[in-house]
Amino acid sequence: MDRSLTITTAEVEQVGTIVEWAAAEGWNPGLSDAAVFHAADPGGFLIGSVGEEPVSAVSLVQYGPRFAFLGLYLVRPEWRGRGHGLAVWQAAVERAGTRTIGLDGVVEHQADYRRSGFVLARRNVRFGGVGGADAPDGLLPLGAVNRSQVVDFDAGVFPVRRQRFLRAWLTMPGAYGVAAVADGELSGYGVARPCLSGVKVGPLFADDETTAEAIFRGLSSWAGNQPIFLDVPEPNAAATRLAERHGLTPVFETARMYAGSAPSEPVHRIYGVTTFELG
Numbered sequence: 001m002d003r004s005l006t007i008t009t010a011e012v013e014q015v016g017t018i019v020e021w022a023a024a025e026g027w028n029p030g031l032s033d034a035a036v037f038h039a040a041d042p043g044g045f046l047i048g049s050v051g052e053e054p055v056s057a058v059s060l061v062q063y064g065p066r067f068a069f070l071g072l073y074l075v076r077p078e079w080r081g082r083g084h085g086l087a088v089w090q091a092a093v094e095r096a097g098t099r100t101i102g103l104d105g106v107v108e109h110q111a112d113y114r115r116s117g118f119v120l121a122r123r124n125v126r127f128g129g130v131g132g133a134d135a136p137d138g139l140l141p142l143g144a145v146n147r148s149q150v151v152d153f154d155a156g157v158f159p160v161r162r163q164r165f166l167r168a169w170l171t172m173p174g175a176y177g178v179a180a181v182a183d184g185e186l187s188g189y190g191v192a193r194p195c196l197s198g199v200k201v202g203p204l205f206a207d208d209e210t211t212a213e214a215i216f217r218g219l220s221s222w223a224g225n226q227p228i229f230l231d232v233p234e235p236n237a238a239a240t241r242l243a244e245r246h247g248l249t250p251v252f253e254t255a256r257m258y259a260g261s262a263p264s265e266p267v268h269r270i271y272g273v274t275t276f277e278l279g
Helices: 010-026 033-040 084-096 106-117 146-154 165-170 209-223 235-246
Strands: 005-009 044-049 055-061 067-075 100-106 119-130 175-181 185-194 198-207 227-234 247-259 271-272
Touching: 005 033, 005 084, 005 198, 010 033, 010 044, 010 055, 033 055, 033 165, 044 084, 055 084, 067 084, 100 106, 106 119, 106 165, 106 247, 119 235, 146 165, 146 185, 146 198, 175 209, 185 209, 209 227, 209 235, 209 271, 227 235, 227 271, 235 271
Parallel strands: 067 100, 198 227
Antiparallel strands: 005 044, 044 055, 055 067, 100 247, 119 227, 119 247, 175 185, 185 198, 198 271
């Protein structure tokens, strides 16, 4: 019989362990994800241990008083089927309080999430291919744009303002970001981060398809002849067209689901989801 499970808040080193578990599952995390994820909400990562051995984990990142995002829900294979995943899940949901909770879950577990009160909002499709597009003229390095402009623009697309997360995400080691500016106003921005395999683009937020195309080309050019991945909200047909124009094909998908009042998202401005783990 298993000893009882102890659930604690994960320190940044333990978040690194959780990210390693995600890598073992084939999730292809970013090379700097552990530190950046932890910075978004240092109390938001829970790890379940039997004795001294960590066996399960989940994240519940709070983005203010109204919204939280659940991810990194993992149980080590040899410990599955013993309730250790359900225990950390319940602790995370309790931590959310009255907040709406979002998640990007694997499609085959939709029914499980539904039983926990989550409702399907859309599919997200991961497209993968090879970078190396020609960079367009006119883009600015993201670091040349006033940070408050980026935070304000992001808040018009993401369900809530996420200044703390962006402070870490936009300065993560090895990443590259570009912005499009028209008449002094930001019209889109994107970030590409190095992962175990290639690079992931996210977020890619833009006011229109032409702007999104330019931003993607800028990031693809930086990626060079590496694998490149873009997580597209299925309802945004323009984002799917962009991916297909660049030879990207579907390799994975998730179910975006919400428990509580689903936020009103301008999906037509989301050409690339930031991250399936944190929203």
